[in-house]
Amino acid sequence: MIGLLQLKSWLNSHYEFLTEEDLDFFKPHLIEKSVGKDAYLLTEGYCCREMSFVVSGVFRMFYLSDGKEINAHFFKENDFMAEYCSFLNQRPSRYSIQALERSVVVTFSHEVLLDAYNRSKNWERLGRLMAEQFSGLVSDRMEKFLFMDGKERYLSLMQDDPAIFDRVPLYHLASYLGMERESLSRIRNRISRS
Missing domain, CATH: 1.10.10 (Arc Repressor Mutant, subunit A)
Known part of the structure; x- marks a missing residue:
């Protein structure tokens, strides 16, 4: 339950345009989960069906290249976590997501997010802002390797x-x-x- 309160507080402080009605729609669809160290939330080849908000803990997203694990991203407290291309397009992932320590997440499904977008311009706006943020992270990472x-x-x-x-x-x-x-x-x- 603490995770739900933390998520609501974080959303209120970062996306003030979300109304109580917007948040109330989402609340019954949120699931708080405890994740053990070294547990996988996603395995390569499977579709990412949930997005998670990290309440506590650290995760890594990695892929295999010639049998070697290559870390692509780390998620920690107050990050939204998913393999975004798999989540948005509902296709098999090339990445795995693994907990590096005992963690707590709050999850919601792809279907719930689409429903939220259809019900509220505010959720649609939040989705656009998050996509812009994700695009910026990917661009920043690419530029670091190039320059x-x-x-x-x-x-x-x-x-x-x-x-x-x-x-x-x-x-x-x-x-x-x-x-x-x-x-x-x-x-x-x-x-x-x-």
Whole structure:
């Protein structure tokens, strides 16, 4: 129940145009779930049927390349989490989503979201704003790989989200930054010596 209150509070503070009526429509369709460490919310090849709001915990979204896990994104408290292309288009996902620590999420289905869009311009507006935010995140990530070297990507992540280094194992962060763990360790050592 705490998760539902946290979601409502977060929506009220970030999307003030949502009315009580908008929120009341959504409330009976929300499901709070506890997720164990290392549990999967989505596995590659399956359709992402739910979007989640992360109440507590950290998740990684990753894909396999030649049998190697490559981390594409991390989700943590107050993030909406889904494999968006699979969720929006209701097609099999190329990604998996896994909890890196015990977590709590609030979920809702694709059908409920479509119903909300049809019932309220406010929900439709929220969907557009979230799509714009997602597009910005994807563009930012792509530009970091195009225009930054490994050290610059590491420093950027340290500046943007220093707490992630306390919650996510180094080998997952190295994969996310596009390098081997040993390369990340060398970068960290060089920076700490300078």
